[in-house]
Amino acid sequence: xxxxxxxxxxxxxISFILSVSFKVVMLPQYLSSYTGTSxxxxxxLAMGIEMFMFALIYKTISVNTVTRLDLPNYVIIPVxxxxxxxxxAKLLTLSTSTVSYISSVLFDQGLTNFIVLTLLPxxxxxxxxxxxxxxxxxxxxxxFIIFSILFYVFFARARVNFxxxxxxxxxxxxxxxxxYDKYIMWxxxxxxxxxxxxxxxxxxxxxxxxxxxxxxxxxFIAVIFYVLFVVLFGNAGYMVSNxxxxxxxxxxxxxxxxxxxxxxxxxxIMMAIIKLASLFYVLVQSFTxxxxxxxxxxxxxxxxxxxxxxxxxNNLSAAHAFATGAVRYIVGGIDFAVPIALFATVKLRARERxxxxxxxxxx
Amino acid sequence: xxxxxxxKWIIIFCLVISLVVVDMLVYNVPLTGRGIVVGxxxxxxxxxxxxxxxxxxxxxxxxxxxxxNYATVTEKGxxxxxxxxxxxxxxxxxxxxxxxxxxxxxxxxxxQGRFDLLEFFFRGDIIKDNTPIVVSNTTGEELIxxxxxxxxxxxxxxxxxxxxxxNAFGVTPMTLKHFFVNYATxxxxxxxxxxxxxxxxxxxxxxxxxxxxxxxxxxKSADVMSREGKILRLTERQTQGLSLxxxxxxxxxxxxxxxxxxxxxxxxxxxxxxxxxDLASRTVDISYTIKIKREKNMHCSPTVIPEHLxxxxxxxxxxxxxxxxYDCFKICQExxxxxFNLYRMFYAKYGAKWKDLAGDEYIRDLKLNVSVKVEER
Numbered sequence: 201x202x203x204x205x206x207x208x209x210x211x212x213x214i215s216f217i218l219s220v221s222f223k224v225v226m227l228p229q230y231l232s233s234y235t236g237t238s239x240x241x242x243x244x245l246a247m248g249i250e251m252f253m254f255a256l257i258y259k260t261i262s263v264n265t266v267t268r269l270d271l272p273n274y275v276i277i278p279v280x281x282x283x284x285x286x287x288x289a290k291l292l293t294l295s296t297s298t299v300s301y302i303s304s305v306l307f308d309q310g311l312t313n314f315i316v317l318t319l320l321p322x323x324x325x326x327x328x329x330x331x332x333x334x335x336x337x338x339x340x341x342x343x344f345i346i347f348s349i350l351f352y353v354f355f356a357r358a359r360v361n362f363x364x365x366x367x368x369x370x371x372x373x374x375x376x377x378x379x380y381d382k383y384i385m386w387x388x389x390x391x392x393x394x395x396x397x398x399x400x401x402x403x404x405x406x407x408x409x410x411x412x413x414x415x416x417x418x419x420f421i422a423v424i425f426y427v428l429f430v431v432l433f434g435n436a437g438y439m440v441s442n443x444x445x446x447x448x449x450x451x452x453x454x455x456x457x458x459x460x461x462x463x464x465x466x467x468x469i470m471m472a473i474i475k476l477a478s479l480f481y482v483l484v485q486s487f488t489x490x491x492x493x494x495x496x497x498x499x500x501x502x503x504x505x506x507x508x509x510x511x512x513x514n515n516l517s518a519a520h521a522f523a524t525g526a527v528r529y530i531v532g533g534i535d536f537a538v539p540i541a542l543f544a545t546v547k548l549r550a551r552e553r554x555x556x557x558x559x560x561x562x563x
Numbered sequence: 564x565x566x567x568x569x570x571k572w573i574i575i576f577c578l579v580i581s582l583v584v585v586d587m588l589v590y591n592v593p594l595t596g597r598g599i600v601v602g603x604x605x606x607x608x609x610x611x612x613x614x615x616x617x618x619x620x621x622x623x624x625x626x627x628x629x630x631x632n633y634a635t636v637t638e639k640g641x642x643x644x645x646x647x648x649x650x651x652x653x654x655x656x657x658x659x660x661x662x663x664x665x666x667x668x669x670x671x672x673x674x675q676g677r678f679d680l681l682e683f684f685f686r687g688d689i690i691k692d693n694t695p696i697v698v699s700n701t702t703g704e705e706l707i708x709x710x711x712x713x714x715x716x717x718x719x720x721x722x723x724x725x726x727x728x729x730n731a732f733g734v735t736p737m738t739l740k741h742f743f744v745n746y747a748t749x750x751x752x753x754x755x756x757x758x759x760x761x762x763x764x765x766x767x768x769x770x771x772x773x774x775x776x777x778x779x780x781x782x783k784s785a786d787v788m789s790r791e792g793k794i795l796r797l798t799e800r801q802t803q804g805l806s807l808x809x810x811x812x813x814x815x816x817x818x819x820x821x822x823x824x825x826x827x828x829x830x831x832x833x834x835x836x837x838x839x840x841d842l843a844s845r846t847v848d849i850s851y852t853i854k855i856k857r858e859k860n861m862h863c864s865p866t867v868i869p870e871h872l873x874x875x876x877x878x879x880x881x882x883x884x885x886x887x888x889y890d891c892f893k894i895c896q897e898x899x900x901x902x903f904n905l906y907r908m909f910y911a912k913y914g915a916k917w918k919d920l921a922g923d924e925y926i927r928d929l930k931l932n933v934s935v936k937v938e939e940r
Binding site: 304305321322325358359361363364365366367369371432433434435436438439440441442445446449450 | 573577580682685686687688691692693740741743744746747748810904907908910911912914915918
């Protein structure tokens, strides 16, 4: 209970879920509205940046979790506050998306308040119970993800047009950059990993190999998803909300199961819960570091989030406006600057320690 | 507090609360309280939307009890939301479109370019994107309400016809998703299968005398349309030409004038094509390959059955296939309809260069060459 240590396999699965889960729902539509059929190129480049960020974060947490890095309080406290702000903003946006997704896809008249009431205790409890429990849940969810992908591959049937993938180099490169900037909240997904650390028995070369393979899989699965999205929907991508569930209906048994492919929808909800729990975990870890009382911190944060979801960002349009407003610059800045700064600090510290050790050894 | 939070009981408590709350959050409508829509017809009447819903009214006992009823309800309103709500009020049940098998459009919807009605379904989640769409030769309402022979309701009969057409050499079915993929192209040309109601003899039953008019539904041609609603009805051969390119057949029959007998039937096993384009001459070359098998009825005399198709016969097939494709292209070209989405082929290869060169009526300058290869099995 309450441990931040995860195995390398768990880390790999969490990373996959963090990166992919929300890039396959609303983001394809958002990106398509700016980049058209070049959305997959934008994702190829953006995922490259994501992989770079993951490498930095992985190196950092190989030393220790962020709250236990050998850093003075005047450094660590602003870092924790900054990360809490950025991950809190994402949590708010993505929770609203999740609630909207569940209410529109699964229910005729889903009452969002009740969905919030159902979702929040689950997310809060998972976060409260620690990073290792997020890892364990991710381990279980992996089989659902594999099952859903196989289900889709075996039963898929759709008319596609590969011409939509060309020319590869978009006519208007700035549109991709603009879309990336506008939807930066949907990137920088690996930041919550800073609050985990790798268990000692896994911190070896074999572990690194596993993580490299997992990251390559994450990269290619995200890109392949966007390629499929483009060849399926072409220029109509901007009209497709909930891409993940929309794409799932193109199978041979859709006439039997109706408009929802439950394996896909259920898997996505599980992935979304892990993602939201990871974001919430950042808040719980940060504020527990500051105020110590983990139980009270968790309950307080849950209440605050519930109130925000009820009164502030309570529908998809509000979430979109919030996520694409000025706050995105702060969130984006934190998501990219903090991991880089932490990585540099850890490296610098390690070098100083090595020099000190060498000096002491000489003396 | 800490001990309680660590306990397994907290998980059980959370689960129980979640399940109770989940049950509360669903506006729990029993199946018998739902009007499951199996097909809808859409028409436009004085700018208002007319939606005809064919509903399955489930009863306790389900299909096995044989108690399920079908009802057809027509409602009028200004928007889609309004007509759906009115339908719900009229039948005093919650309308559910998740199992809708067909959308039948009246001609007026297309003529007035009212594709916003379909966009409502495509953008939302209430209906699946691979729901087939057809255009009625009269109105959507008439098609949905039509009493058809063989004890079918029209929606199920049309669903079966379109299912059979999916791989066959005939009409390419159109789904909601594919319609909007075409709609969002530069030219915006689209096509829909046309469902024609033809009055037919009522079925012979033991104890009832059929008084109502009974129809059969024929789907053998397609309407091609622009985004603005200009419609062009293709002939049966042109429709087959469209189908050859849009969805190369994996099934169906093709007839040919045989050398030693009259028309002979050939079974289509597979078809595919590749193409090359040239910007300078604005030419599209399509190389079509069709794999066929002779049916057993192709014989020269009661005892002589030729082993292979002769070169003459193969040439006739090649000419026939090429002609169907070309005829379809030609008639669409004359109407500035890029039904094969050739724009995208050029754009994929030449990018911005093509975009600069292609005007609004680029299709009129394009030339199409079709070469066909026949493989006999």
